[in-house]
Amino acid sequence: MLGVDPRCRRLSLIDLFELRNLLDLARERGTTIPSLLEAWVESTIPDLSLRDWLTTDGPGVPIDETEPEWRTFVYRRLEPPPGSHAD
Amino acid sequence: MLPMSEVLWILAQLANRAEQAGRDGQVELAQQLVPAPLLPRALELVSSPPRVVTSPQLVLQLALRALLHCDPSGDQVADLEEVARILGLLLLALADHVPHDSGSTEALMLELVRNELFFRVHGQLDRYEEAYELFFHTLPQLAGHPDLIDVDAVLRQAHGVSLEGFWTLTVAAGIVAAGDPRPLTFPLKIEGDPIDPQTVARWESTWSINLPTAQRLAREDLASGSGWSFTAFYERPILTSSDGRRFAMRAHYLSDKAAPTGMFWAVARAWKQLGRDHEQWARLFGAAVEARGLQLVTAHVGDPARLFDDDQLRGMWGAGSGEKVCDLLVPYPDAWVAFEFVHRNLTKATQTTGAYLDLLKDLELAVLEKADQLDATLERGLAANTLPSPDRIFPVIVTGASLPANPLLSKPSQPP
Numbered sequence A: 001m002l003g004v005d006p007r008c009r010r011l012s013l014i015d016l017f018e019l020r021n022l023l024d025l026a027r028e029r030g031t032t033i034p035s036l037l038e039a040w041v042e043s044t045i046p047d048l049s050l051r052d053w054l055t056t057d058g059p060g061v062p063i064d065e066t067e068p069e070w071r072t073f074v075y076r077r078l079e080p081p082p083g084s085h086a087d
Numbered sequence B: 001m002l003p004m005s006e007v008l009w010i011l012a013q014l015a016n017r018a019e020q021a022g023r024d025g026q027v028e029l030a031q032q033l034v035p036a037p038l039l040p041r042a043l044e045l046v047s048s049p050p051r052v053v054t055s056p057q058l059v060l061q062l063a064l065r066a067l068l069h070c071d072p073s074g075d076q077v078a079d080l081e082e083v084a085r086i087l088g089l090l091l092l093a094l095a096d097h098v099p100h101d102s103g104s105t106e107a108l109m110l111e112l113v114r115n116e117l118f119f120r121v122h123g124q125l126d127r128y129e130e131a132y133e134l135f136f137h138t139l140p141q142l143a144g145h146p147d148l149i150d151v152d153a154v155l156r157q158a159h160g161v162s163l164e165g166f167w168t169l170t171v172a173a174g175i176v177a178a179g180d181p182r183p184l185t186f187p188l189k190i191e192g193d194p195i196d197p198q199t200v201a202r203w204e205s206t207w208s209i210n211l212p213t214a215q216r217l218a219r220e221d222l223a224s225g226s227g228w229s230f231t232a233f234y235e236r237p238i239l240t241s242s243d244g245r246r247f248a249m250r251a252h253y254l255s256d257k258a259a260p261t262g263m264f265w266a267v268a269r270a271w272k273q274l275g276r277d278h279e280q281w282a283r284l285f286g287a288a289v290e291a292r293g294l295q296l297v298t299a300h301v302g303d304p305a306r307l308f309d310d311d312q313l314r315g316m317w318g319a320g321s322g323e324k325v326c327d328l329l330v331p332y333p334d335a336w337v338a339f340e341f342v343h344r345n346l347t348k349a350t351q352t353t354g355a356y357l358d359l360l361k362d363l364e365l366a367v368l369e370k371a372d373q374l375d376a377t378l379e380r381g382l383a384a385n386t387l388p389s390p391d392r393i394f395p396v397i398v399t400g401a402s403l404p405a406n407p408l409l410s411k412p413s414q415p416p
Helices: A016-029 A033-041 A050-055 A069-078 B004-020 B023-033 B036-046 B056-069 B080-095 B105-119 B124-141 B151-159 B163-179 B197-206 B211-224 B251-258 B260-273 B278-301 B310-317 B348-353 B356-384
Strands: A012-015 B238-240 B246-248 B328-331 B335-342 B392-399
Touching (some): A016 A033, A016 B278, A016 B392, A033 B392, A069 B124, A069 B163, B004 B023, B004 B056, B004 B080, B004 B251, B023 B080, B036 B080, B056 B080, B056 B211, B124 B163, B124 B260, B124 B278, B151 B163, B151 B260, B163 B197, B163 B251, B197 B260, B246 B251, B278 B328, B278 B392, B310 B356, B335 B356
Antiparallel strands (some): B328 B335
């Protein structure tokens, strides 16, 4: 099936954050996962990572200007404790 | 003999500057380091990867040799610029001796993977987000999992630091290290001491390597002959130099520790230190990766009727003789996207060396079995004819952490 059936595109390997990039970008651009995957695997650089393609020949990475939860989590723990003399 | 501590300090600065420099920046670095008569040869090599005179790879190669051949008791030198110029000459000499693959297609694909492994420095903040999701949201939701481990308790018991404190400090150090051309020095100083200094010291010791151990690993790295082996600086990226200074030889190795791969291995090391079974942790982390992947796709698609998980696929198309069913299928009007989620991280050998046999082993463990599951599921699905037949099919394997093996998947019908 893989590599034999002409309908079947090449196997893609992505990591979790690239999956999130893919889904966010599909939503942001009003397109679908298959459309983005098709553009990547048919590009001239399918051997590079999805992230590399998105940031070079591809449509770019999704833009999210909200403060991510993980950053708030980290910053809160790095704030000087109340009563410290740090300015 | 050159003094070890000064040489390592200068090389750490060069590694950081080289990391952050583009090709133009590397030319500028070469101009600063290499005497004018030899500059044409240096510039020629700058445009001839992988023998770039001022690439971080080459700088770390020289640092491995500095660990073994410089004088650990050497006095501080007055003229650091002179030492830097000597290092420039050594880099130029070394550049002509970097192990270099032949021009075969296989070697080219491997080179792409190695480059991706070594230079994968972008998107780190996105990886932090995934680590945060996995460790603070997904894992706690797996309360009923047979391999459940309390990661917070493991880190407290092994290192005396909570998961929150451990990850927060690793993120903070990673962001500062990656954003500053100067090497990050330790102890880590945080304004106002929001985390008590004893905890910070315990955290630091988990990522620190002493000089004799770094030297032993450097000897092994050089003996491997690969040109990509940097175990002396990778797993424990904070080096205690011969004069007692502590710093990260390569910022990226430190910043990578707060991403899923770094945290996976940090917990694995703590778990092993407590005498426990690595596979239990690996299985649990795998379950978390699958749960997170399913959650992301489910939230994106929205309508549950447009998703088929492994149970539904088994019910609809059967499991076949080998019980091979993929994790998720998303049918579109003209296309199917079939997902497999996999927990397998790169082994430490692959992370640090990119050796071909290590890659093959990782690929086998992480990908080939999953490709087989995708293949079997899709074949049964097309034969069953219970869903509209697609014009296009996209098999996708999602890993918990980066596994830059796409170049090796160019011909999935002929696994490497």
